[in-house]
Amino acid sequence: MSILCIGDSLTRGQVGYSYLPFLKTQAKYKNAGKNGDTILCMTDRLKEILEGKQSADIDTVIVGIGTNDLLLPYLTGISPLWKMQMNHRCKKMRCVTEDDAFILAYRRVMQMIFDSKKRGIILGIPLIQLKNFPNQQAEKRNKAVKKLAQEYGFSFLDTNCLGRMILANPPVYSWKGQNVSHFADSALMGVIPQAKEVFTCKRNLVLTVDGVHFSRRMAKTLAACIDRLL
Numbered sequence: 277m278s279i280l281c282i283g284d285s286l287t288r289g290q291v292g293y294s295y296l297p298f299l300k301t302q303a304k305y306k307n308a309g310k311n312g313d314t315i316l317c318m319t320d321r322l323k324e325i326l327e328g329k330q331s332a333d334i335d336t337v338i339v340g341i342g343t344n345d346l347l348l349p350y351l352t353g354i355s356p357l358w359k360m361q362m363n364h365r366c367k368k369m370r371c372v373t374e375d376d377a378f379i380l381a382y383r384r385v386m387q388m389i390f391d392s393k394k395r396g397i398i399l400g401i402p403l404i405q406l407k408n409f410p411n412q413q414a415e416k417r418n419k420a421v422k423k424l425a426q427e428y429g430f431s432f433l434d435t436n437c438l439g440r441m442i443l444a445n446p447p448v449y450s451w452k453g454q455n456v457s458h459f460a461d462s463a464l465m466g467v468i469p470q471a472k473e474v475f476t477c478k479r480n481l482v483l484t485v486d487g488v489h490f491s492r493r494m495a496k497t498l499a500a501c502i503d504r505l506l
Contacts, residue, residue, distance in 0.1 A: 278333050279305040279506075280394075282322055283340030284313040285489060286402065291462045292472060292489025298499035301506045303335070314344045315381045316370040322385060326392045337389045338502065340399035340435075342382075342417060345372045347488065350409055354452045361455065375413070379420045386428045396430030397505055398422075399498070403439035405487040407450045411436070431505045435498060439483045442497060449479055449487035461486065 281287050281296055287309025288294060296307050308321065318341050325331060348366045352359040372378040389396045400418035404411055418436055425432040439446065451458050464471050465485065476482070476491040483494045490498070 277303060277335035279303050279336045279338060280308055280325065280334045281305055281338045281340075282308040282318060282325070283338075283399070284309060284318070284344055285311040286343060287338075287340045289490075289495075290466045292465070292485045293492050293495035295490070295495045295499040295502060298496045299506075300499075300503050303506070306330075309340075312344055312348075312365070312369060313341065314348075314369045314371050315341050315378065315385070316372060319381065319385055319388075322388060326388055326394075331392060334392075334394055336395040336397060336506070337392075338397045338399065339385060339389075341385075342378070342401040342414075342421075343404070343488070344369065345378060346401065346410055346414060346417075347404070349373055350406070351451065354408075354450075355455075357455050358451070375417060375420070378417055379424065382421055383424055386424060386430060389430070390428050396425070396428065397502065398425045398430055398432045400432065400434045400436050402435040402490070402494075403446060403483060405446050405448050405481055405484050407448045407452075409448075409487075433498070433501055433505070438497060438501065439494060442494065443482050446483055447480060449481060449484075451487065458486070 285291055288311055290311060296305060348362050348371050351362045372381055386396060398421060401414040415436055418434055422432040472485045473492060475485045482491060484491055
């Protein structure tokens, strides 16, 4: 049997570290993380996978989604240039900005996993180290998603609390004025993975490489928690 790991760039691991390479489980797993994904776009992909031939081999589904539903709208407010870039992207990726609508969308995700008779492990929205990021809203969504996971009999890992356990008062970073350099850094991390650790140390972020994507330490800690559940 195999594990389907589906989500956004935090699962993908092209920018920053994914938890997948640090898992100690002997089970096969598929990295179905996609950069920039939101809950509605991921739901479409999950539906296709669970209704396809490969579904029969999947025993467990690990879901890590929701960061971009908050991040992309947040970026529209930090500078005119980010707003120009992200307004279109928010519409294209169908960001869910209302909390109630987000929980309804997540219910659909869990119902699909439940109906497919798969085990579910749900990862909360992580602690984001960006200036004025709505982490309180992320925590609110995590509490509702945790309650929903319990309803379906799924495991829930509060990635936000996990980050605060590692670092009680995490520093913040800013992407304001870094449109070009941010995308350049992301491209560099994709080509030269060693740059990820350099960025984490240089920025003294500990939990992330750029305020959003996991550092090696955070990814390893998350993987250890998932291993215990598996």
